Amino acid sequence: MSVIVDARGYSCPEPVMQMRAAEQQGKFPIEVLVETVTSRENVRRAAEMLGLKVKVESIGEDEYKLILER
Amino acid sequence: MLDKLTRFFASRWGIVLTGGSIGVLASALQRLGNPPNMGICVACFERDIAGALGLHRAEVVRYIRPEIIGFVLGATLAALVFHEFKARAGSAPLVRFVLGVLAMIGALVFLGCPWRALLRLSGGDLNAITGLVGLAVGIAVGVQFLKSGYTLGRSHKTYPAVGWIIPLLMVGLLLLAVFQPQFTEDGAIVFSTTGPGSMHAPLLISLVVGLVIGFLAQRTRFCTMGSIRDVILMGDTHLISGVGALVVFALGTNLVLGQFKIGFATQPVAHSSHLWNFLGMALAGLAFALAGGCPGRQLFLSGEGDSDSGVFVLGMIVGAGISHNFGLAGKPDSLVDGALTVGGISAAGMWAVGIGLVICLLIGFTMRERS
Numbered sequence: 001m002s003v004i005v006d007a008r009g010y011s012c013p014e015p016v017m018q019m020r021a022a023e024q025q026g027k028f029p030i031e032v033l034v035e036t037v038t039s040r041e042n043v044r045r046a047a048e049m050l051g052l053k054v055k056v057e058s059i060g061e062d063e064y065k066l067i068l069e070r
Numbered sequence: 071m072l073d074k075l076t077r078f079f080a081s082r083w084g085i086v087l088t089g090g091s092i093g094v095l096a097s098a099l100q101r102l103g104n105p106p107n108m109g110i111c112v113a114c115f116e117r118d119i120a121g122a123l124g125l126h127r128a129e130v131v132r133y134i135r136p137e138i139i140g141f142v143l144g145a146t147l148a149a150l151v152f153h154e155f156k157a158r159a160g161s162a163p164l165v166r167f168v169l170g171v172l173a174m175i176g177a178l179v180f181l182g183c184p185w186r187a188l189l190r191l192s193g194g195d196l197n198a199i200t201g202l203v204g205l206a207v208g209i210a211v212g213v214q215f216l217k218s219g220y221t222l223g224r225s226h227k228t229y230p231a232v233g234w235i236i237p238l239l240m241v242g243l244l245l246l247a248v249f250q251p252q253f254t255e256d257g258a259i260v261f262s263t264t265g266p267g268s269m270h271a272p273l274l275i276s277l278v279v280g281l282v283i284g285f286l287a288q289r290t291r292f293c294t295m296g297s298i299r300d301v302i303l304m305g306d307t308h309l310i311s312g313v314g315a316l317v318v319f320a321l322g323t324n325l326v327l328g329q330f331k332i333g334f335a336t337q338p339v340a341h342s343s344h345l346w347n348f349l350g351m352a353l354a355g356l357a358f359a360l361a362g363g364c365p366g367r368q369l370f371l372s373g374e375g376d377s378d379s380g381v382f383v384l385g386m387i388v389g390a391g392i393s394h395n396f397g398l399a400g401k402p403d404s405l406v407d408g409a410l411t412v413g414g415i416s417a418a419g420m421w422a423v424g425i426g427l428v429i430c431l432l433i434g435f436t437m438r439e440r441s
Contacts (some may be wrong), residue, residue, distance in 0.1 A: 007107070009158075011225070013304070036156065041080045
């Protein structure tokens with residue numbers, strides 16, 4: 001069961017902060033939903049800095065799901 | 071191909087390229103006619119636009135700056151090419167307007183936005199140091215609010231036409247800049263004949279430079295406020311490497327062009343009232359942090375369809391009017407008969423900074439979501 005972080009509509013750094021808060025809970029995989037390329041790239045970079053594996057999927061129009069695993 | 075370019079622009083080299091380009095181009099614009107140590111200043115240039123439109127009556131700072139128009143339209147172009155133009159709205163726009171007003175009041179107390187603070191430093195103006203320290207302190211306070219749950223809430227997708235309002239406004243400004251119609255005697259559209267407002271590079275060059283920077287900055291998310299915020303918040307040095315490149319390349323260009331003069335006294339369009347340089351930028355930094363971007367970043371976001379950032383931009387332009395009409399802006403140091411007269415700000419300006427800080431703190435304390 002994935003942990004879902006719905007960061008759609010929030011502007012950075014909030015999606016990154018929400019992702020990091022979920023990461024600290026230690027439950028994986030984490031699915032982060034964002035709706036701008038800026039947020040997608042920021043969350044991706046921050047997750048990679050934390051040593052997580054990142055997979056990106058496009059969901060619908062202009063929305064992205066980042067699946068983060070240890 | 072577009073994906074590869076996107077990954078490049080998202081890389082450290084992408085942000086360094088953008089910062090370096092801004093440094094070189096800003097210093098070159100100064101050589102081509104823009105005011106000293108003000109090759110590019112988003113706050114000053116928006117203030118000049120406010121003046122040209124008759125929103126304030128400071129005669130020496132009126133000009134429709136094509137760089138600002140270029141920033142927005144360059145970002146629009148980049149967003150369209152890379153399929154990122156997206157109209158969005160609804161994240162506390164009135165609060166963003168207020169933050170824009172306060173950010174401009176703070177920036178004009180210091181006499182510059184973060185970009186100009188960096189460019190002033192690159193030109194040898196050591197007064198910029200207290201301004202930059204103030205900026206960092208203001209952002210650090212904003213980071214504490216972010217950590218405790220501060221947010222202006224979600225934005226929502228909206229009609230594409232909403233996203234086009236600010237880009238079209240810029241097209242309108244460009245037409246006014248080119249044709250300079252006189253609507254009223256001694257009123258809009260009016261350009262300065264003396265002072266910083268009268269100093270400008272050729273319109274077409276300013277516009278093209280603005281377009282290039284707008285394009286690059288939209289792709290790389292260049293943001294001076296974000297650079298400091300990310301270091302404090304997450305130890306992330308990505309954005310600040312672009313800011314570092316801006317300073318290094320501007321300094322190099324200034325040295326080559328003979329535009330470097332180190333010191334505190336009689337620096338161009340600057341004052342050495344250190345406490346108010348610090349406090350003015352602290353106010354601006356806090357307002358930028360609460361609004362999620364420096365003035366440049368707000369322009370780029372408004373170019374890609376973010377109407378909330380557009381509201382912040384409009385707040386800054388109105389803030390410039392308030393700042394000059396109420397005498398809140400900093401007065402530059404001057405040399406009169408060989409004697410240095412230190413500028414600084416009026417009592418009203420001091421009150422405005424204090425009240426602005428209180429309003430920002432109220433916004434930070436009262437707009438928090440608890441998880």
